[in-house]
Amino acid sequence: MKYQLFLICSIIGLYSISSFAQKEEKPSPYEFLSTYYNQDFSPFAKRNVYLGLAFSLDSKNIENTDYLVQQVLDGDRVNFNVSLKGGYYLGDYAMVGLDLEYFEKKFEGNIFKSPDSLYSNSITRGFEITPNFRSSIPLTKNERFSFFAQLGVTYGRGNTLVRNIKNIDEVDKTYATDYNLRLGLSPGVTFFVMENFCFEVQLDVLGYELSVSKSTDNNEPPSRQVRQQVDLSIDVLSLHLGLGYYFGSKMHKK
Numbered sequence: 001m002k003y004q005l006f007l008i009c010s011i012i013g014l015y016s017i018s019s020f021a022q023k024e025e026k027p028s029p030y031e032f033l034s035t036y037y038n039q040d041f042s043p044f045a046k047r048n049v050y051l052g053l054a055f056s057l058d059s060k061n062i063e064n065t066d067y068l069v070q071q072v073l074d075g076d077r078v079n080f081n082v083s084l085k086g087g088y089y090l091g092d093y094a095m096v097g098l099d100l101e102y103f104e105k106k107f108e109g110n111i112f113k114s115p116d117s118l119y120s121n122s123i124t125r126g127f128e129i130t131p132n133f134r135s136s137i138p139l140t141k142n143e144r145f146s147f148f149a150q151l152g153v154t155y156g157r158g159n160t161l162v163r164n165i166k167n168i169d170e171v172d173k174t175y176a177t178d179y180n181l182r183l184g185l186s187p188g189v190t191f192f193v194m195e196n197f198c199f200e201v202q203l204d205v206l207g208y209e210l211s212v213s214k215s216t217d218n219n220e221p222p223s224r225q226v227r228q229q230v231d232l233s234i235d236v237l238s239l240h241l242g243l244g245y246y247f248g249s250k251m252h253k254k
Helices: 002-025 029-040
Strands: 049-066 071-091 093-114 118-137 147-164 171-195 196-204 206-215 222-234 240-247
Touching: 049 093, 049 196, 071 118, 071 240, 093 147, 118 171, 171 240
Parallel strands: none
Antiparallel strands: 049 071, 049 240, 071 093, 093 118, 118 147, 147 171, 171 196, 171 206, 196 240, 206 222
16 A cells, blocks of 8 residues: 555656646747847848838817918818838848838818918829838847838829808818829838737938929819928827838848
């Protein structure tokens, strides 16, 4: 009986030790991710391929704001865009890419055009194509967190419809087509959240833009306007948030 009891206790003890050892050897999710990024992780290496999806949303409520040709008494403005991105690393930390973007802008509210107050609504839809060059600078040793600066040339086209309503039954309609050419600098940061997937935040800071607008008011002859603009600003409401994936991040050793 003593030998049987000793044998049972021995089996239970060995099983407990084995289970404890297996439990100790199993890494936590944080340890697993840290190990992944610390072993030959090179997302910005030569010949890597980048794919991304980005979007931005800018929503404003405007009250008693003066513009060049009108004053907005009360209104809501909503702008958003969606971008598909692709790129190829010609060298370490140097990527050439192409962005395709769809955008939409809406406004609805009350405006004042001397000498009348009007109810106005407008919508603009269009697209942009941006060849670009991106340079990345790692901020951590394992390159999981990095800073980048992107220089791009954008060509875009958009169509706009504006309706101004006065006295309920008086409606003025304006149709416009806009062509834009922009040279811009956009810095941002990249953070890898799981394996080769990353989260990106990008912001337009500096740019030069040339735009040509052709418009028609009701049945009047069409008009044409050419405008140039240089902007240097930081608007946290117009951040571009996106997700990216880097092919080949574990294929090239440093």
